[in-house]
Amino acid sequence: MYDNCNNQGVDAKLRYTKMRDALEATGRKIVFSICEWGQNKPWEWAKDVGHLWRTTGDINDSWNSMVSIAKRTMELADHAGPGHWNDPDMLEVGNGGMTNLEYRSHFSLWSIMAAPLLIGADLRKVSPETFEILENREVIAVNQDKLGVQGKVIRSEGGNFVLVKPLSNGDKAVLLFNENDSATNISVTAQELGLTKAVGYKVRDLWAKTTAHTAGTISAALPPHGSAMFRVSAAKDWYAYPPAITTAADGEILYPGALPIVQPGKSVTYTTSVSNTGRLPIAAVQATLNVPQGWTAKATSSSFKPLLPGEKSFRTTWQVTVPPTATPGRFPINASFTFHSPHDTNPVTRQYTAEALVPGPAPKGDLFVSDLKWLRSTNGHGPVEIDTTNGEGKQGDGGPITIRGKVFAKGLGTHAPAQIEYYTGGNCSKVTATVGIDDRKVNPLSLVSYEVWADNTKVYDSGPVNGTDAAKSLEATVSGATVVRLIVRDGGNGKSYDHADWGDVRISC
Numbered sequence: 001m002y003d004n005c006n007n008q009g010v011d012a013k014l015r016y017t018k019m020r021d022a023l024e025a026t027g028r029k030i031v032f033s034i035c036e037w038g039q040n041k042p043w044e045w046a047k048d049v050g051h052l053w054r055t056t057g058d059i060n061d062s063w064n065s066m067v068s069i070a071k072r073t074m075e076l077a078d079h080a081g082p083g084h085w086n087d088p089d090m091l092e093v094g095n096g097g098m099t100n101l102e103y104r105s106h107f108s109l110w111s112i113m114a115a116p117l118l119i120g121a122d123l124r125k126v127s128p129e130t131f132e133i134l135e136n137r138e139v140i141a142v143n144q145d146k147l148g149v150q151g152k153v154i155r156s157e158g159g160n161f162v163l164v165k166p167l168s169n170g171d172k173a174v175l176l177f178n179e180n181d182s183a184t185n186i187s188v189t190a191q192e193l194g195l196t197k198a199v200g201y202k203v204r205d206l207w208a209k210t211t212a213h214t215a216g217t218i219s220a221a222l223p224p225h226g227s228a229m230f231r232v233s234a235a236k237d238w239y240a241y242p243p244a245i246t247t248a249a250d251g252e253i254l255y256p257g258a259l260p261i262v263q264p265g266k267s268v269t270y271t272t273s274v275s276n277t278g279r280l281p282i283a284a285v286q287a288t289l290n291v292p293q294g295w296t297a298k299a300t301s302s303s304f305k306p307l308l309p310g311e312k313s314f315r316t317t318w319q320v321t322v323p324p325t326a327t328p329g330r331f332p333i334n335a336s337f338t339f340h341s342p343h344d345t346n347p348v349t350r351q352y353t354a355e356a357l358v359p360g361p362a363p364k365g366d367l368f369v370s371d372l373k374w375l376r377s378t379n380g381h382g383p384v385e386i387d388t389t390n391g392e393g394k395q396g397d398g399g400p401i402t403i404r405g406k407v408f409a410k411g412l413g414t415h416a417p418a419q420i421e422y423y424t425g426g427n428c429s430k431v432t433a434t435v436g437i438d439d440r441k442v443n444p445l446s447l448v449s450y451e452v453w454a455d456n457t458k459v460y461d462s463g464p465v466n467g468t469d470a471a472k473s474l475e476a477t478v479s480g481a482t483v484v485r486l487i488v489r490d491g492g493n494g495k496s497y498d499h500a501d502w503g504d505v506r507i508s509c
Helices: 012-025 063-074 100-112 128-134 137-143
Strands: 033-035 052-054 085-087 152-157 160-166 172-178 184-189 201-205 210-214 217-222 227-234 245-251 267-276 282-290 296-299 304-308 312-321 329-340 348-358 366-368 376-378 401-403 406-408 411-415 418-423 430-437 447-454 457-461 472-477 483-490 499-508
Touching: 063 100, 100 128, 100 137, 100 160, 100 172, 100 227, 137 227, 160 184, 172 184, 172 217, 184 245, 217 227, 217 245, 245 329, 245 348, 267 282, 267 304, 267 329, 267 348, 282 296, 282 312, 304 312, 401 430, 401 499, 406 499, 411 418, 411 483, 430 447, 447 472, 447 499, 457 472, 483 499
Parallel strands: 033 052, 052 085
Antiparallel strands: 152 160, 160 172, 172 227, 184 217, 201 210, 201 227, 245 267, 267 312, 282 304, 282 329, 296 312, 329 348, 366 499, 376 418, 401 406, 411 499, 418 483, 430 472, 430 499, 447 457, 447 483
């Protein structure tokens, strides 16, 4: 790997081309990795210079870092191919900053993007679960397929992604990926995948290691940050495999990707579902829903289906009531399903766990937002900082919030893209702040926008803000909102100079 640190202003193309020539002059076979963090768009010129090139800045062992790098690399699929690869940086699998579920999504994304699978963990210290992820030969086979095509996004909406990678034997690898903090169902058709029309298709789940058949729809119920990876092919003997069945339980949410908030003393609707995407029927389908002690769940539609034909779904709605005395926290909502499949002598049982979030008390008074506990936060580099600017690394490494010479003792330090969410319970009316790029981090490439959302309604948009713009006074009406979201978006240049401050950000409740 040839890094671009301390480059003394030498043009990147010239620097890396000279190194290529020097390596070729040795007469040895050497893999040349270009690491200038995507700043000079190497995907446009480095095909004949190196074998792989970094697409972004450095990855760190966090969900937000991994996802932001993955999404940037997804956009570059057309530039990859045999001998010239997009490199989204090393794998963080096993380093401890993410869950095993998130690491599985991480490994799946890198694999379907035909990215180099460079292990970044100390294998002397990782868990058995880490080895299960890193040693999944069927997923690795997708990554290493000799056709050498990077998987492409064929659909992306609200943090839900469908990526498809053609394979050398005619199969299609497909990844269904849920970026969000709430569960979702994602489906795609064989026709969308580019497969030839057939009576039935063979679907291999590369993580569950099960094989089923479908009439043409491939689907998965995905938990927050979850994914499902399949290998799909047209099959004349489709009937030799059981029908593909997807089971799920979903609660009402305020907006796409929202946390599953349930408020004490109120009821919320959950829906259990059984989807048969195969051609053969299943029978005696029974759904049940179990809730925490003291809560109640009442079916408001039938929970039993004698026969569920192929290509049909069965849904049951449930009224879940939370007691007024419910304590704040995250609680499991457990769905259980049983049914008879034509390929199983015994009843099949499926489990699905959804989640309910009981928030703490809604705020009251005229308050600094930085004194409140947020529901969740994401940040482009490092953590969101409280009452200091963002330093890109660990918590507390930023200095005072300073915008155009004015220092703010209170506020939030973020780096695009960022989002902070607060539970307001309909109690609050207004958000005010002074916003702008931090003085010590101003760069000609700094470019962001600030937004405030009241549930699913955008109530403020700053428009583009660069490093030389005067500080902006922000005022947004959030009356009646259950959740208030403070968002910073990257201006579109993908650079690492977007240190976006929220000075004296207040909320009136």
